[in-house]
Amino acid sequence: MSPNFIIAVCAVIIALGSFFVAFKQARAIRDHNRRSVQPILRIRHRDGIENSEAGIILVNHGLGPAFIANSVVTYKGTSIGPWTQQAYAHLLDRNEKFGIERPKYVTLIPEHTVIASNQEIYLLRMDGFDRQQHSWFWDLITVDLKFEIHYESIYGQEGFIVIR
Incomplete structure (x- = not known):
């Protein structure tokens, strides 16, 4: 060699x-x-102790935007579809308490909605919340109503899911 x-x-x-x-x-x-740039979505409940607002909040704790692929809402164990106007109308029809006092703020999340980093969105909110007077609303958002939100980052194809 x-x-x-x-x-x-x-x-x-x-x-x-x-x-x-x-x-x-x-x-x-x-x-x-x-x-x-990965988004990290979380669904939280706000109980109205601080500022008399109660509801379900979708928060992006990640560094990048979240692109909503789809959502599935379940009411008392029955799927009512994505969180759109039709699902909200279905929820109003099924809950007799809404006839008395409806939540004033609803944010619907159709497909392709973008949730920016550090953005909070109330999916359903009631102002002037009182734990005794509105116990039905607290039961609705903590027990009866479940959200499953599928989302992606800007790269796509990850299939992230947040369930609450």
């Missing part, structure tokens, strides 16, 4: 090693970039 052959083999091994390291680094950077 000549010294030139050994040097050539070592050069090929070093080049392959460099290529492998560069490939892994590119993959790590791509994963980092995806995570740096």
Whole structure:
């Protein structure tokens, strides 16, 4: 074996090693970039203790916007479809207490809605909430009504889900 052959083999091994390291680094950077704009949606209940507002809030705690793919609303174990005007009307028809006093604020979330980073959206809210007088509303938002929201980041195809 000549010294030139050994040097050539070592050069090929070093080049392959460099290529492998560069490939892994590119993959790590791509994963980092995806995570740096990942939305994190949470659904919370607000109980009206602080400011007499009670309701269901959708919050994006992530660093990037959330693109809503679809939503499924369940009322007392029965699916009433996505959170649209039809689902809200169905909810009004099924709950006799809404005839007395309806929540004043409803935010419907059709497909392709964008929730910005740190944005809070009331899905259903009642002002002037009193725990005794509006116990039916508290039971509605904590027990009877369930939301399942499917969302994506700007990269898409992740299939994130938040359920409450």
